[in-house]
Amino acid sequence: MSDKPKTPLLDKVSYPADLKGLSREELKQVADELRTEVIDAVSVTGGHLGAGLGVIELTVALHAVFDTPEDRLIWDVGHQAYPHKVLTGRRDRIRTLRQKNGLSGFTRRVESEYDPFGAAHSSTSISAGLGMAVGAQLSGKKRNVVAVIGDGAITAGMAYEAMNNAGAMDARLIVVLNDNDMSIAAPTGAMRAHLAKLVSGPTYRGLRHTAKQIAKALPPIFHEPARRAEEFTRGFFTGGTLFEELGFYYVGPIDGHNLDHLIPVLENVRDAEEGPILVHAITKKGKGYGPAEAAADKYHGVNKFNVITGAQAKAPSNAPSYTSVFAQSLITEAREDERIxxxxxxxxxxxGLDKFAEHFPTRTFDVGIAEQHAVTFAAGLACEGLKPFVAIYSTFLQRAYDQVVHDVALQGLPVRFAIDRAGHVGADGPTHAGNYDSAYLGAIPGMVLMAAGDEAELKHMVATAAAYDQGPIAFRYPRGDGLGVEMPERGLVLPIGKGRILREGSTVAILSYGTRLGEVLAAAERLAAFGLNPTIADARFMKPLDEVLIRRLAAEHEVLLTVEEGSIGGFSSHVATYLAANGLLDSGHLRFRPMMIGDRYAEQGSVDGMYGEDHLDRNGIVATVLRALGNEAEAMRILNAGRD
Known part of the structure; x- marks a missing residue:
């Protein structure tokens, strides 16, 4: 603890109210110390770094100007909010970020009254903020609602849907656009700051109001030209015509790292009576920390790192990551098929598509934070005979469910879905859990669904998806490294709907779907100590099911377990439905035990620990087998030993 950086003024700030009496120079010192604190904390915990460093001054300014938590402050996306957490009573826990029982890496309502809305998926803040603003209005409360949207979140259609709605209303909504990649406008100097201060101030707004009243007194034919003249004049000097068209009063762009620019503008918009207002702040991702400024992508999310050198820690592994296997496999297939x-x-x-783009830049499409568009765009590509692979995290594919159903599956289009981050995701917690894709995709007719048991199987599934042209096909795989199995030079095309037997045995059969397969095989070895030699099968496919394999396992064994890294409603549910519908449970000789992720939101922690809580580790699998065979005492002993 002696190496902890000195932060004498920040030490006096426990809550935003402590900022109110500080001078402008003192606020600048708080910002400098806050940046130092965030860098040091994330070096210990890992997590999102660059985005938070980019909003240090903005965070200080917002809390100094507005009366939080009475005024609502929404961060979109929530990984910008580490500095906000330090200033809102959570500094003593900031080094528990993303740890089990620690602070969330995102904003979370149950964590603090200063987090009015949980935001971990992007582009939701304006919608939520508008709802809060209208809710306050209907309740007769006068409060400001501020939505800080940035780090690419403005590229999502939902943000524009919300702005279009807000622009037609008179709610007290302030949107701060944290433009940290110069995607809309480049930062400029003092003149821009002066103009932003001018047009946000009461004098200009008063003149604008007077001009509007004069225009109303003119014959109606002059109303629209007058409005356009005012908009053009202000837009010419300040930009922001797009936001004006959506009904927002635009202010900016301003330097988001200059408190002398930020505070007066925020004070002006705070005191403005009309709404909604958009403040455009230009920031730099990773600001104030050289390694993060130089490589914003690599320091977006980091492992633990050395503050002095910036070097990130990574546990050594003898196996490649599933993501890299997918990327390299897709590159291999694309070399042979130019339609991919x-x-x-x-x-x-x-x-991993950055690697694909290095080889095939004209065949790689990053559509921004727009999963719905990504899926329908891919459907259009498929209509023209191309072979689109849509690589999206499981948790984000949820946002495009209607497009998967309506635009792809209903039309039988051969779009390939590579579903990364399947299953538990560890420190990212329940907002990013990839637990539900098997259930929500399994309900769609005509979908082919696969899950890789190991990294070699993933390679085969990429090849299978590339060869499959009869309709949509998806394959899922987790975050992290593979099992270290021997890798083929190129993937084989698997027969659709066929699993594989890995170990022949008797009495007990375990049917695995996904990368719990390694734990299933380890459990089989441990069951030998109890005189059991289980049959182990890798399902490979959830749709269509390998019915021949399931019938055989059910007929030849007393106990059948299914094991998957997904929620209820997924693979096990499909197997259970098949068994029940075909009378395979009627005789009573078969004891069927489905094993899946629990029906709850799993809190952040280590991936291994989370699977252990679901009994989806080797100890849990062994205990489930023993319970099915009536050995409850031994099962409880194993579970308790594993808990220790």
Whole structure:
């Protein structure tokens, strides 16, 4: 603890109210110390770094100007909010970020009254903020609602839907656009800041109001030209015509790292009576920390790192990551088939498609944070005979469910879905859990669904998806490294709907779907100590099911377990439905035990620990087998030993 950086002024700030009496120079010192604190904390815990460093001054300014938590402050996406957490009573726990029983890596309502809305998926803040603003209005309360949207979140259609709605209303909604990649306008100097201060101030707004009243007195034919003249004049000097068209009063762009620019503008919009207002702040991702400024993508999310060198810690592994296996397999297939193209929604490095783009830049499409568009765009590509692979995290594919159903599956289009981050995701917690895709895709007729048991199987599934042209096909795989199995040079095309037997045995059969397969095989070895030699099968497919394999396992064994890293309603539910519908449970000789992720929101922690809580580790699998055979005492002993 002696190495902890000195932060004498920040030490006096426990809550935003402590900022109110500080001078402008003192607020600048708080910002400098806050940046130091965030860098040091994330170096210990890992997590999202660059986005938070980019909003240090903005965070200080917002809490100094507005009366939070009475005024609502919504961060979109929530990984910008680490500095906000430090200033809102959570500094003493900031080094528990993303740890079991620690602070969430995102905003969360149950964590603090200063987090009025949970935001971990992007582009929701304006919708939620408008709801809060209208709710306050209907309740007769006068409060400001501020939505800070940035880090690419403005690229999503939902943000524009919300702005279009807000622009037709008179709610007290302030949107702060944290433009940290110069996607809309480049930062400029003092003149821009002066103009922003001018047009946000009461004098200009008063003149604007007077001009509007004069225009109303003119014959109706002059109303529209007068409005356009005012809009053009202000837009010419300040930009923001798009937001004006959506009904927002635009202010900016301003330097989001300059408190002398930020505070007067925020004070002006705070005191404005009309709404909604958009403040455009230009920031730099990773600001104030050299390694993060130089490589914003690599320091978006980090492992633990050395503050001085910026070097990130990574546990050594003898196996490649599933994401890298997917990327390399897709590259291999694309070399042989020029119709293969790749689509991602603002996650090229997270999905491995940045590697694909190095080889095939004209066949790679990053559509921004727009999963709905990504899926329908891919459907259009498929209509023209191309072979689109849409690589999206399981948790984000949820946002495009209607498009998967209506635009792809209903039309039988051969779109390939590579579903990354399937199953538990550890420190990202319940907002990013990839637990539900098997259930929500399994309900769709005509979908082919696969789950890789190991990294070699993933390679085969990429090849299978590339070869399959009869309709939509999806394959899922987890975050992290593979099992270290021997890898083929190129994937084989698997027969659709056929599983594989890995180990022949008797009495007990375990049917695995996905990468719990390694734990299933380890459990089989441990069951030998109890005189059991289980049959182990890898289902490979959830749709269509390998009915021949399931019938055989049911007929030849007393106990049948299904094991998957997904929620209720997924693979086990499909197997149970098949068994019941075909009378395979009627005789009573078969004891069927489905094993899946529990029907709850799993809190953040280590991935292994989370699977242990669901009994989806080797100890849990062994205990489930023993319970099915009536050995309850031994099952409880194993579970308790594993808990220790």
């Amino acid at each position: 193209v790749a689509v991602t929604a603002a996650m090229p490095s997270g999905t």
